[in-house]
Amino acid sequence: MTLSTEPLIRIERLSKQYEMGGETIRALDEVSLTVLPGDFLAIVGPSGSGKSTLMNVVGCLDTATSGDYWLDGEEVSRLRDNKLAEIRNRKIGFIFQGFNLLAKLTAYENVELPLIYRGISVKNRRQQVVEALRKVGLEERMNHRPVELSGGQQQRVAIARALAGNPPILLADEPTGALDTKTGKEVMNFIQELNAAGHTIVLITHDISISRQARRVVQIEDGRLSEEEGQPV
Numbered sequence: 475m476t477l478s479t480e481p482l483i484r485i486e487r488l489s490k491q492y493e494m495g496g497e498t499i500r501a502l503d504e505v506s507l508t509v510l511p512g513d514f515l516a517i518v519g520p521s522g523s524g525k526s527t528l529m530n531v532v533g534c535l536d537t538a539t540s541g542d543y544w545l546d547g548e549e550v551s552r553l554r555d556n557k558l559a560e561i562r563n564r565k566i567g568f569i570f571q572g573f574n575l576l577a578k579l580t581a582y583e584n585v586e587l588p589l590i591y592r593g594i595s596v597k598n599r600r601q602q603v604v605e606a607l608r609k610v611g612l613e614e615r616m617n618h619r620p621v622e623l624s625g626g627q628q629q630r631v632a633i634a635r636a637l638a639g640n641p642p643i644l645l646a647d648e649p650t651g652a653l654d655t656k657t658g659k660e661v662m663n664f665i666q667e668l669n670a671a672g673h674t675i676v677l678i679t680h681d682i683s684i685s686r687q688a689r690r691v692v693q694i695e696d697g698r699l700s701e702e703e704g705q706p707v
């Protein structure tokens with residue numbers, strides 16, 4: 475028997491253009507990319523290279539101008555906003571540079587929020603929130619608000635929020651960008667542990683030393699991708 479490994483992300487010749495004052499900006503230029511279950515992929519490139527545009531498309535926050543995108547086997551290239559949002563909620567856990575926690579909510583409530591959107595029952599929510607906070611070592615702080623937590627702890631709450639409900643893909647955009655070096659290293663170590671535990675991770679960064687901690691590195695420049703040579707896959 476042969477085991478077939480279906481890609482979680484399959485992108486084929488995807489382009490995104492912006493029209494600005496009569497000028498066409500090719501933010502993504504015929505990008506192709508495959509991410510398999512269990513991958514830890516870093517996409518690295520300088521400012522203006524197309525990272526955020528790619529993150530938005532991969533994360534189903536935006537659609538491309540042309541090309542194809544299959545997410546966990548489902549064609550999502552030409553879906554309408556509400557359908558795209560529904561798939562995004564189920565398939566992707568987001569980790570942002572600025573944590574994006576709601577200041578008025580406790581750690582518990584922040585982690586719970588996407589589960590409410592997914593229509594999960596109160597009882598199952600409680601179990602999933604506590605489990606996610608335990609994974610990031612913050613079970614004891616579940617009633618704290620973001621201001622009562624350090625930057626590293628806030629990012630761990632955000633990671634717990636991304637993990638809750640166990641989506642197949644974690645998408646991290648400059649996850650250490652707002653942290654000091656030491657805390658940034660701890661967060662990267664934690665992301666590596668998550669990958670070792672089987673989570674599929676796509677990490678976007680401008681920092682080569684961060685991208686080196688991934689298993690696979692793809693470079694982006696002027697909206698085009700190229701895989702780094704000599705990287706173990």
Ligand SMILES: Nc1ncnc2c1ncn2[C@@H]1O[C@H](COP(=O)(O)OP(=O)(O)O)[C@@H](O)[C@H]1O
Nearest residue numbers: 492494499501520521522523524525526527528
């Ligand atoms: N909404 C937009 N309208 C017009 N141009 C945009 C828009 N968003 C991004 N761009 C342009 O697309 C290119 C890629 O931008 P972006 O994806 O934000 O790069 P990065 O995240 O790597 O800095 C840049 O030239 C940027 O100016």
Ligand SMILES: [Mg+2]
Nearest residue numbers: 522525526527
């Ligand atoms: Mg950007």
